[in-house]
């Protein structure tokens with residue numbers, strides 16, 4: 454059984470519609486109910502700031518600070534983390550909003566937000582992700598990379614370095630500076646990073662596929678997962694060969710890329726393909742309800758994999774998860790979430806929808822930026 458990581462306290466200052474709120478928690482799941490616009494998703498977003506990145510809304514920091522506040526916001530959390538008790542503080546001061554948020558661990562400034570993953574993993578499912586299968590490939594790629602990140606924290610750095618190298622190559626090509634030594638240097642770096650990124654994605658999907666194959670049946674369909682759009686014929690080729698393949702593709706496509714104004718081949722063009730296994734149908738052709746169920750199945754499988762691989766069950770943020778499920782499916786979902794062994798935060802407008810959780814959850818009512826017990 455994976456170790457449980459859980460929040461024991463959360464305090465928000467000038468965060469979205471919260472001026473100043475504190476919440477004391479035990480290790481059970483957290484159910485937040487309240488009217489539309491009361492602040493439920495905002496609270497989940499605050500918890501998502503306990504992981505690297507821009508949180509579950511991919512927010513611009515300036516939008517997070519409460520309208521009307523003097524400037525800046527903060528999120529403080531105490532948690533029982535992977536390495537024991539830890540106090541996490543993150544936020545920005547008024548004048549820093551453009552530069553990125555600060556992070557303190559036990560009162561000491563952290564070197565980078567990646568250090569958060571030493572203490573916990575936070576995963577989420579929100580209604581904004583409902584269009585994942587029908588929308589553009591960049592959303593699926595971002596989704597895929599977040600899945601990888603929870604198992605392989607170095608993936609974020611690799612992807613950022615790859616993007617940076619690609620941007621410098623694009624700049625050189627667009628300026629017509631075909632300096633072979635310079636371009637080759639960048640392309641070697643892109644090949645190394647790009648193949649490492651592709652390999653990390655593939656490895657995560659292989660692990661997830663194996664986990665799904667050995668899981669017992671649930672009311673949520675099994676997703677079949679694959680990648681396309683970058684070195685699709687790679688098969689079991691060794692890394693060094695793949696790097697050389699990609700490097701020579703880059704070299705040969707300099708003029709084509711210069712004309713296109715972008716790099717046409719690379720892991721930044723890959724796509725996550727999802728199929729509904731039982732129906733043998735692409736996810737984008739499934740009904741809205743089936744797509745949601747597939748996504749739930751995928752997130753739960755990934756949460757389990759994260760627990761298995763890291764030894765720590767993730768904190769799971771499930772926004773409006775119960776809304777469209779019948780009573781039986783809702784109860785089954787709660788059992789599956791509980792079996793993951795972690796602390797989950799769930800939101801909805803109606804407390805009665807969560808009654809099947811019983812004593813497994815602590816309940817709060819959210820009202821106009823206030824939290825009532």
Ligand SMILES: Nc1ncnc2c1ncn2[C@@H]1O[C@H](COP(=O)(O)OP(=O)(O)OP(=O)(O)O)[C@@H](O)[C@H]1O
Pocket residue numbers: 468469470471487488489490491492493494495496516517518519520802
């Ligand atoms: N920076 C901000 N300052 C003040 N209020 C904000 C800020 N950003 C968002 N809000 C407000 O916060 C309110 C609560 O939003 P939130 O998305 O948390 O609601 P919710 O309870 O999840 O509602 P729903 O059930 O409709 O999803 C919204 O009315 C929104 O306008």
